[in-house]
Amino acid sequence: MxxxxxxxxxxxxxxxxxxxxxxxxxxxxxxxxxxxxxxxxxxVPVAQPVDYPHNLHVAQLGIDCRYCHTSVEVAASANVPATETCMTCHSQVRVGAPALQAVADSWSSGLPIEWNRVHNLPDYVYFNHSAHVNNGVGCSTCHGRIDQMTQIWKAEPMTMGWCLECHRAPERFVRPDTEVFNMAYTPPADQLTLGAELVAAYHIDTDKLPQCSTCHR
Ligand code: HEC
Ligand code: HEC
Ligand code: HEC
Ligand code: HEC
Ligand code: HEC
CATH class of the missing domain: 1.20.5 (Single alpha-helices involved in coiled-coils or other helix-helix interfaces)
Incomplete structure (x- = not known):
């Protein structure tokens, strides 16, 4: 053969x-x-279709985070504002400025601005803003000094190990509820004493926090 x-x-x-x-x-x-x-x-700063400066709007103009991130205290997601929110001011302020061209285009076409995501957890992880913000975890603990950033970057790695650093010992990080939106907050020298009091006052369930099913459900 x-x-x-x-x-x-x-x-x-x-x-x-x-x-x-x-x-x-x-x-x-x-x-x-x-x-x-x-x-x-x-x-790493993330470029956007509009070079929207957080520092100018937050630090210089004094606009509260909740003016744009309206659902941060009540929902899982913090939401990014619609063009309409920008137009409450920019229909009068800096009309025709080249830096605002994409905002004007979005307003006349009705198509939303396609913001690039800075933070994005995998789908198999559950996260909830309101649970944190209403239990004394400040924006700046996770997002850093947003009031000093023009383009936003991720201030923390957002890995499981990072989440667990706090979930295993929240008393190291929680602050009074009046300080959650304060970007310049620095923890006091007796943080561990204050933190333990706050953990009790907020009724934070320290047994549940490190369990797999809290974040993977
Ligand atoms: C006038 C509206 C406005 C205000 C006020 C504002 N933001 Fe934003 N924010 C935006 C817009 C628009 C984006 C999307 C573009 C970007 O990422 O730069 C954004 C994005 C973000 C992101 C990144 C989201 C992602 O993609 O992961 C964070 C974090 C954030 N803002 C936090 C804050 C904090 C904290 C404050 C208050 C200190 C605040 N913002 C105030 C409009 C606003
Ligand atoms: C409460 C009023 C207010 C809101 C809401 C607001 N802005 Fe502004 N914005 C201002 C003011 C005031 C300035 C500074 C104007 C100046 O310096 O002459 C400004 C400046 C800017 C600039 C810089 C313009 C330039 O020519 O350099 C950009 C870009 C901008 N805003 C984008 C946005 C976007 C995008 C949104 C919505 C997410 C938004 N703004 C929401 C008031 C506002
Ligand atoms: C415990 C940490 C933590 C705190 C506190 C926190 N964030 Fe976030 N933030 C995250 C994580 C994680 C994501 C990404 C969520 C995802 O991908 O599902 C995120 C995403 C965002 C986004 C993008 C939209 C979204 O919901 O995915 C915005 C806007 C934002 N955060 C604003 C804020 C503001 C404003 C505050 C304070 C009031 C705040 N965050 C407090 C961790 C935090
Ligand atoms: C600085 C501290 C801190 C960090 C960082 C942190 N958490 Fe939390 N987390 C808390 C506290 C405090 C609570 C509230 C516990 C309670 O309600 O008893 C909480 C609650 C939760 C809950 C429960 C929400 C609910 O509705 O039951 C989830 C899910 C969660 N965190 C996920 C995450 C994830 C995912 C990360 C990382 C991306 C993270 N957390 C980072 C402090 C933190
Ligand atoms: C506080 C929230 C939180 C808790 C509690 C938690 N995880 Fe995670 N987990 C995350 C986040 C956020 C990620 C995605 C980021 C990363 O890969 O680090 C993740 C990723 C993972 C992955 C994928 C790892 C990889 O490298 O791709 C596995 C597997 C996992 N977790 C298993 C577990 C198990 C098992 C437990 C309980 C012992 C647990 N997790 C508890 C937040 C949590």
């Missing part, structure tokens, strides 16, 4: 398998590295 495969076919098949396995391995490594750069990019 004539040979169907040439004599060197075995060698070829062997190298094809090794090459294929190497390729898949390298691809997996590349994907993991890529995923980490998106998920854990701490301190």
């Amino acid at each position: 004539p040979q169907i495969f040439p004599p060197n076919a075995n060698a070829f098949a062997k190298w094809a398998i090794i090459g294929g396995a190497l390729f898949v391995g390298l691809l997996a490594v590349a994907l993991v590295i890529y995923a980490r750069t998106i998920t854990y990019a701490v301190g």
